[in-house]
Amino acid sequence: MAVIKAVSSKAGIGHAIDYVTKKEKTEEKLVSGLHCEPETVKEEMQATKELWGKTDGRTYKHYVQSYHEDEEITPEQAHKNAVELAEHTKAWKGHEVLIATHIDKGHIHTHFIVNSVNYENGHKLQWSKHDLKDLKERCNEQSREQGLHVPEKGKTFAGEVREETVAWSKDTYQLLKQAEQGKVKSYVQDIALAVLDCKETATSRETFIRLMNERGYGVDWQDSHKYITYTDLAREQAGEKACKIRDNKLEKYYNMDFGKESMEHEFERNARTAEAEQSKRAASRVKPTEPDRAGKQSAQRSVGDVERELRGIDEAVKSRTSEGRAEQAERRRAEQEAHQRAEAERRAAEEQQRIASRRYIGRDWEPER
Structure with a gap:
């Protein structure tokens, strides 16, 4: 080798x-x-x-x-x-x-x-x-x-796993190692940690940039540029020249993939995971609507009760004499009106249930902006 x-x-x-x-x-x-x-x-x-x-x-x-x-x-x-x-x-x-x-x-x-x-x-x-x-x-x-060994990526000359922090400059290496140990504060270390945190939850490039901005870091990510450039906004505003770092430098320093392609793949995975979780939450929230269904069934049962009561009234009216026919006709009209009211109430209950369901699903599946 x-x-x-x-x-x-x-x-x-x-x-x-x-x-x-x-x-x-x-x-x-x-x-x-x-x-x-x-x-x-x-x-x-x-x-x-x-x-x-x-x-x-x-x-x-x-x-x-x-x-x-x-x-x-x-x-x-x-x-x-x-x-x-x-x-x-x-x-x-x-x-x-x-x-x-x-x-x-x-x-x-x-x-x-x-x-x-x-x-x-x-x-x-x-x-x-x-x-x-x-x-x-x-x-x-x-x-x-020549049949000799070839070095493995991520391993040292001796075949050991390469440590995470790497830098071509000895001074830079020492600074990064001290930052890892909490001995000094390094804006490079802070940006690297912020990138790792934000890319774990971001579902798109736009979301990632917004999350980084909220932490105080600017992100220059353009399709026409090969690399992503990160800026410590506080250091920039204070007039510090050392306030920017590119993703390829972070890759060299920490032996990790900070490139555009890997970041976008991470966003896609996060988006799929978030969508699956939303589906589960939506399904679990639909279950509590059983009481509404029970209410609907109660409304249907009340219509049946009214119908039975009307049939009983009708039978009673039939047994009456001719003198009671006017009263019978009046009661029939009352029965019809009662039946119509019950039917209208049942339909109104169903419509309210459909509207509530549409509002709930629409709110739960609103795309992230």
């Missing part, structure tokens, strides 16, 4: 070259030069800088390719792999590169010292995250082709 990393050093280019070419650390056959000779590399790199008038600022970049101590690879093969990587690194085209493989640390590793000035055009070395990623991927491809 091999890993690639960039090394940050304040040593001058001459000291760096002297270090990586020490005889006790390497052998003559394990030192090579790309666009330069190992024996005269210091003079060549300095001549390039003077030729283009760029002797100040960053004078070189330093990278290391390291193999695990248990990896079965010879120093010669490791050096050959390093030379091949250097030759096919597009960003290093036109730059002198010293390549030295060390065998003194219990594990084989190779140093790359890259001149910061291009001898062909005088341009300073342009090195991006994409270039480092490409170098690492080609290193992994070498390992696969």
Whole structure:
């Protein structure tokens, strides 16, 4: 298993070259030069800088390719792999590169010292995250082709789970670790925690932005921009320059996914969960309407009672003499009116029940704004 990393050093280019070419650390056959000779590399790199008038600022970049101590690879093969990587690194085209493989640390590793000035055009070395990623991927491809192990994402060189807080700057790393322990206050830490909290409950981008605003953080989330930018509004209003952080920086610092795609997936899951919970609540609230149904049944029973009473009256009227026919007709009209009133009351009760149900469901299923 091999890993690639960039090394940050304040040593001058001459000291760096002297270090990586020490005889006790390497052998003559394990030192090579790309666009330069190992024996005269210091003079060549300095001549390039003077030729283009760029002797100040960053004078070189330093990278290391390291193999695990248990990896079965010879120093010669490791050096050959390093030379091949250097030759096919597009960003290093036109730059002198010293390549030295060390065998003194219990594990084989190779140093790359890259001149910061291009001898062909005088341009300073342009090195991006994409270039480092490409170098690492080609290193992994070498390992696969040679039957070696490939590093697992989220694990250290020793195979251990990588800790959550990561930063390229030592000072930034220490600050974040102290913030985790409550020793100092960091706006980056505060924003990260707010994002984690808000995305757990937000059901849409708009809801997430609103929740963040309520906590005092601005969110610049635009489809035309690759990254989301968060702002500590209080620090911004106080005139602090250090008040913004992008989602890709949060991902680097905390080894977590803060990207747009993962956030939107989280919102969709939250929305589905909220919808399911609303359905359950709506179903549970419909059950208490049983008393209303009972009331409806009571109304129906009262109509039946009236009908029975009317039939009894009718039978009684039939037994009367002709003198009572006028009274019989009057009672029939009364029976009909009573029946109509009961029927009207029953229909009114049903209509009220339907209206109440529609209002209840409409209120419970109103979409979130």
